[in-house]
Amino acid sequence: MEKTVQPSNKCKRNHVGLEDRISQFPDEILVSILSFLTFEEAVRTSVLSHRWKHLWPFFTGSLDFDDPDTMWDIADEKKQLKVERNNFAKRVNRILKLHQGSNIDQFRVCFEFNRYSKHRIDGWIDFAMSKRVKRLELDFTPTWVCKSQMRYTFPHERFTKLESSVGVSCIESLMSLTLMNVRVTGKLLEHLLSNCPLLERLHVSDSDDLVTLKVCGSSLRLKYLHIIHCLEFKSIEIFAPNLESLSLVGRQTEMHVNHAPCLLDVCIGGSKPVNSAICPLSSYLSQLQSLILHICIYPNEKLEFLKFQPLTNLRHLKWRVTASDGESLVYLISMIEAAPFLQKFTLELLWSKPLIEREFRKVKKYPNEHLKEVEIMGFVGRAIDMELTVYLLESAIKLEKIVINPRSPALVGTPWEFETTEKNEGAIECANQLKKNLPQGAELLIL
Numbered sequence: 001m002e003k004t005v006q007p008s009n010k011c012k013r014n015h016v017g018l019e020d021r022i023s024q025f026p027d028e029i030l031v032s033i034l035s036f037l038t039f040e041e042a043v044r045t046s047v048l049s050h051r052w053k054h055l056w057p058f059f060t061g062s063l064d065f066d067d068p069d070t071m072w073d074i075a076d077e078k079k080q081l082k083v084e085r086n087n088f089a090k091r092v093n094r095i096l097k098l099h100q101g102s103n104i105d106q107f108r109v110c111f112e113f114n115r116y117s118k119h120r121i122d123g124w125i126d127f128a129m130s131k132r133v134k135r136l137e138l139d140f141t142p143t144w145v146c147k148s149q150m151r152y153t154f155p156h157e158r159f160t161k162l163e164s165s166v167g168v169s170c171i172e173s174l175m176s177l178t179l180m181n182v183r184v185t186g187k188l189l190e191h192l193l194s195n196c197p198l199l200e201r202l203h204v205s206d207s208d209d210l211v212t213l214k215v216c217g218s219s220l221r222l223k224y225l226h227i228i229h230c231l232e233f234k235s236i237e238i239f240a241p242n243l244e245s246l247s248l249v250g251r252q253t254e255m256h257v258n259h260a261p262c263l264l265d266v267c268i269g270g271s272k273p274v275n276s277a278i279c280p281l282s283s284y285l286s287q288l289q290s291l292i293l294h295i296c297i298y299p300n301e302k303l304e305f306l307k308f309q310p311l312t313n314l315r316h317l318k319w320r321v322t323a324s325d326g327e328s329l330v331y332l333i334s335m336i337e338a339a340p341f342l343q344k345f346t347l348e349l350l351w352s353k354p355l356i357e358r359e360f361r362k363v364k365k366y367p368n369e370h371l372k373e374v375e376i377m378g379f380v381g382r383a384i385d386m387e388l389t390v391y392l393l394e395s396a397i398k399l400e401k402i403v404i405n406p407r408s409p410a411l412v413g414t415p416w417e418f419e420t421t422e423k424n425e426g427a428i429e430c431a432n433q434l435k436k437n438l439p440q441g442a443e444l445l446i447l
Helices: 009-023 027-034 039-047 068-075 081-098 115-130 156-160 186-195 274-281 330-337 383-395 422-437
Strands: 062-066 106-110 135-139 176-180 201-205 212-216 224-228 235-239 245-250 254-259 265-270 290-296 316-323 344-351 373-377 401-405 443-446
Touching: 062 081, 068 081, 081 115, 106 115, 115 135, 115 156, 156 186, 186 201, 186 212, 254 274, 265 274, 274 290, 316 330, 330 383, 344 383, 373 383, 383 401, 383 422, 401 422, 422 443
Parallel strands: 062 106, 106 135, 135 176, 176 201, 201 224, 212 235, 224 245, 235 254, 245 265, 265 290, 290 316, 316 344, 344 373, 373 401, 401 443
Antiparallel strands: none
């Protein structure tokens, strides 16, 4: 018979001592420990003991309300938006009613809501501000296109009127604000910039109420400013001594960057020609480490080889291009050659039909000793991407890896990402033909 080993008295004493030490921690320390968990994990601690059951409502971490699987089911018409939206809102309200903590780090809601849920959402914002939230994110991106007038409007009066429930003292803790598919004015954003001394990140997308914006102040702590696809956005003025990352994507915008000495990362473009888009940043191009360009090439657009000033600090260059196969990207190659220390190049192609057959254009290679990684997404193996890819393979003499993904960038990360596999077979065959152009030691990875 196998002998059962009993724990020694010393082990028992150590175990009991450990339990005693944990139980002696004050509630404040235990609540602090909970803040390092996700909200779902914090709630699960309630099963540990009677004491833990009453601690999670004082959770101070991130209240993150998101349900992407249900959103995809709604888009696929497997579930009804009205029913699921109501269920989602009930869940949020139930948890907020139970919360008893004095502050929270983050409040995030990611689901499809519109102006008909204004009363609910206003209440959620009041809750977040009363808890002196540091990071606030409202992402109401719809499953399908939503008319501008249907979007929820951020409550301007709640932040600007002294007698409102959200006073200036309640927004002083705000460090990050993200508003997606939410209507918000430049006047309100400027008010927040002036009254939120800790604000470091501001992201606004798909807001047609945003027309002009001044981001100016010698004491601004703002490091990240992203304005994306705000169709009525016309002008911006920037004087931000700590700004590191700037994104302006959409229609033509008049841009005045008067002072941004710390600027390192830029994402810019849309309907403007490349030169016009980056011209207002000419004083800062040499200091950039990352540059992302959204480029639209229209049919029969006259393209010429462009000249670019030296991009001596650039390490990552990304082009997100919307074009037809009849166009060419070789006129932009001078931008790659202007970045002698470039380490990674990314191309995302969004195709417009029809695809037109044309001969490849041979471009003289320009030796690049620092480019180590190339990624091509939306690859179809036609002239517009093949000629550029061949140029990169012949120029990057110390290339380590090239990744080719035939799937559309618009579908990556969605349930429909792999539905066009059969249509990509021709692109995969063309990608395999590139093996003969690989520099010695480089790896070709086809996804």
